[in-house]
Amino acid sequence: MSVGLGVVEGFYGRPWSFGARKRIVRLLGDVGLDTYGYAPKSDPLHRARWWEPLGVDQLRAFEELASVARDAGVRIVYGIAPERLFGGRANLKPGSTLGDARFEQLVARCVSLVARGIASFMLLFDDTWPTVVPRFASSRIGERHAAVASALVERLRAVDPSASVTVVPAIYSGRASALSAGARAYLHGLATKGDFSLAWTGPRIFSPYITAREVEAFAKAAGRAVWIWNNAIANDWLPLATGEALGLAGRCRLCFGPVANLAHGAIDASSGVLLNGAREPVVTEVALTAWAEQVRAPTPAGRDADAALSRALDRTFGNAGALVAQLAEQVRGHPIAAAHVRGARxxxxxxxxxxxxxxxxxxxxxxxxxxxxxxxxxxxxxxxxxxxxxxxxxxxxxxxxxxxxxxxxxxxxxxxxxxxxxxxxxxxxxxxxxxxxxx
Structure with missing residues (x-):
């Protein structure tokens, strides 16, 4: 599955509202991007209570979002995380997929969305034990994740032949040359069954730069097509690292970009790029508008990230764009993913x-x-x-x-x-x- 170019709502923290999602989906269509990924990590029904069925109001909201997406020429990729670090009985059983009660609940959730116009899905196995402790990664775990993805797409295609699944693996970052033995074994196991693409955040979780050669090397090591989950504006890390993970009020920081951590050739070498959103929808809109201009530019001269960001601020805020630019200057770049573009103000x-x-x-x-x-x-x-x-x-x-x-x-x-x-x-x-x- 090629995921295309767009955004993934894939951060920890308060999820976007459906109103904001509709606004962003319309924007994607307007600026020439084509994919919205739904994967808000703090939505209980995405991760913490993934097996529960969606309620009537939630299904109606997704149906409306799917309608907006169709009109905009945008595909929705619905994400669900069926394993957790301390999932216990909530996780899928190690030994089976078909016939397992938890797996059937996974199928039921996805089928309920197919009926509402969503046929593309994302299975997230990230931030589980193999992620946190790579020595726990193994070919057996990779094979199990592959079996789940393959069985899910088989069941969904019986309902809708166009259904597709992509996977965010437990090993989702790192240079191919630096992968541990356990990480390599996991990826080899993941390649044993099915035909699905994998998400990759680059050499690091927050990658300062991603090249075409690095994409190709990781895809070769994984034995799968790879799409880039780009954390260039993701800003959930700071509040989490400064107390929010412990239930305290952590520090926060906006991040408009510029998105300057991705070689243009890396886009062609991948099966797509999704920019992980900032917690703030309007900040994400600015970054997407600027990045879309860079992606569309036919020559390197037209890919000036700073100029694109300036125009995006004007487009988003109109006559107030110059004032917002003064504010954006005080949070320029990303402290981890783009320290090289921060510079002195x-x-x-x-x-x-x-x-x-x-x-x-x-x-x-x-x-x-x-x-x-x-x-x-x-x-x-x-x-x-x-x-x-x-x-x-x-x-x-x-x-x-x-x-x-x-x-x-x-x-x-x-x-x-x-x-x-x-x-x-x-x-x-x-x-x-x-x-x-x-x-």
Missing amino acids: PIQEIALRARAGIPGARSALESALVELATLESRLRGALGGHPGWEDLEGTAAKVALVSKALLAKLRNDPDAKRLLKETTAHRWSTSLDELLHDL
Whole structure:
């Protein structure tokens, strides 16, 4: 199964609403992309309680989404994760597929969606024991996953001959040359049965760059066609790593892109690319709009990621695009997947000159901070009822707060200590925060 080009809602955290999904599906069609993958890891019916049947309201919502997708020329790939790290009896039995009660529940879920116009499916075996501890990976586990996928597509094609299945394997990242013996055995086992493609995130889970040669090498090692699950804007990692996984309020950071971690040749070498969405739908819309322009460009000169991102902001936010661009500049790049495109922001360069005592730099820094301190209120006024304001509000508030704290620090204002304390407590993170320690 070739997954095409598009987006996968494949992050941990609050899933998108169906309204946001419809908006994104329409956008995909408008910008020339063709696939929406449904795999929100924190939706209980996707992973934690995958075996439960979908309710009437949920089925109706998917039917409506499928209708929107048909009109837009977009395919929906419905994802379900039938194994978990601590799944116990909830997981599929190791020894059987056909006839097993859990497998029949998997089939029933998918058949209920076929009846609503969705015929493409994604089985996710990611973030299970072979993922976390690669030495637990084995050919036996790979063979079992292949058997499940093969049996599922056989059953679904009895209902709809066009039905297809793709797999997110337990081993889904890493260079072919660096795979452990267990990982290789797992992939060999996965190649023993059926005809389905595999997802791969690149050399790393958050890959700074993915080349055509790396795609081809992994596909050869896996014995399968490979599509790229690109985490270039995925931002669920920060809140999870800073407390959310333990039930606490973790830190958050927006990520608009630019998507600059994928060689153009890697697209041709793969069976598709799905950009894993950010938690914020409107941020994902911006990134998809920019990336679609890069994908369509016939020459390297037309694939300027920064220029595409600038135009995407204008398209998404209209007259407020320039203001949102100021905000996006404070979260430019991805701290893991795209550290190489982050670079120094203009305000950081001004701050360096001010620290060096260059004449006029301190005054220029104050002026820049005054402008950023009012960015939140200007954005609020410009965006009005735009659905994206909710996604941007936290970061805009943090930029304003940090700017005010930095101004107070520069001016030796007695209020500086209080403001600095408030910035530390704020959930949202920006690159502007780094100046709190540098000035």
